Amino acid sequence: MKGESKIVVAVDESEESMYALSWCLSNLLSRNAAAAAAAAANNTTLVLLYVKPPLPVYSSFDAAGYLFSGDVIGSMEKYCDDMVHSVMERAEAVFRNFGTNMNIEKKVGSGDAKDVICHTVDKLNADTLVMGSHGYGFLKRTLLGSVSDYCAKHVKCPVVIVKHPKHN
């Protein structure tokens, strides 16, 4: 057993990903905090990971063949940056609500969500990945199979897939 453990929570703009974060705080981290009181060596870091969609750098033509203007690309970039900020702020509010004093790290990736999540979990040598079952929100990037399916298959550590109760 290594002394430090890392739990990655993949967050996005969905209600479900915030619910997954709450689940993690209630079921993995708060209990961990109780355990940590007994065993001070225990050191868990919660990593909030948000993945920005890849920007249309290579092809700035839309489906109908029109060239996106610089304005559109600029506003898309701004939208993405605003989204990162908003999601992270919300996640931190959820975290603060639980009143745990765990370490927290924020990471923002860019690209195909499933690849970025798997790569990050692997690189951090994370102990657990927690994510919503739907998503990954932006532009419904999930039409060709869900991100959580892919991650459950490809990451090495245990994966917790959390559904929002309202979606049931």
Place this chain on the structure above:
Amino acid sequence: MKGESKIVVAVDESEESMYALSWCLSNLLSRNAAAAAAAAANNTTLVLLYVKPPLPVYSSFDAAGYLFSGDVIGSMEKYCDDMVHSVMERAEAVFRNFGTNMNIEKKVGSGDAKDVICHTVDKLNADTLVMGSHGYGFLKRTLLGSVSDYCAKHVKCPVVIVKHPKHN
């Protein structure tokens, strides 16, 4: 929040499902036990679920068209019953090793593992399902898609998919 919570662990003859049980005991239940010390109202039951494969009742012909003799069917039934016993015994040993004093329930289902697991989780109104990523062992019933994939999609509660480290 209901007072009682149920965690279903799907066990089978694989190393991985025993590892999933250990993960659950280390990460969900033992912390829960620490929390329970503080809040006595907390009452968690661990449900060990084993699913026996469906017996060839409707068709006792094998792939080559031969009729299975009563002996073969009898020995298959015996094999299945022995397997239930062996898996449950092993699971209880893992459980005892952790020295938690949680409630434990054993359930044995029969049929298509994915349907039985989803149905049981639903019927028990379970809070969490924990299972290995491979399996469900017997006769490699997973060729047409893994049981964990299916369960992650179909059960209402959070699903933890645990991989055996050796399989990575």
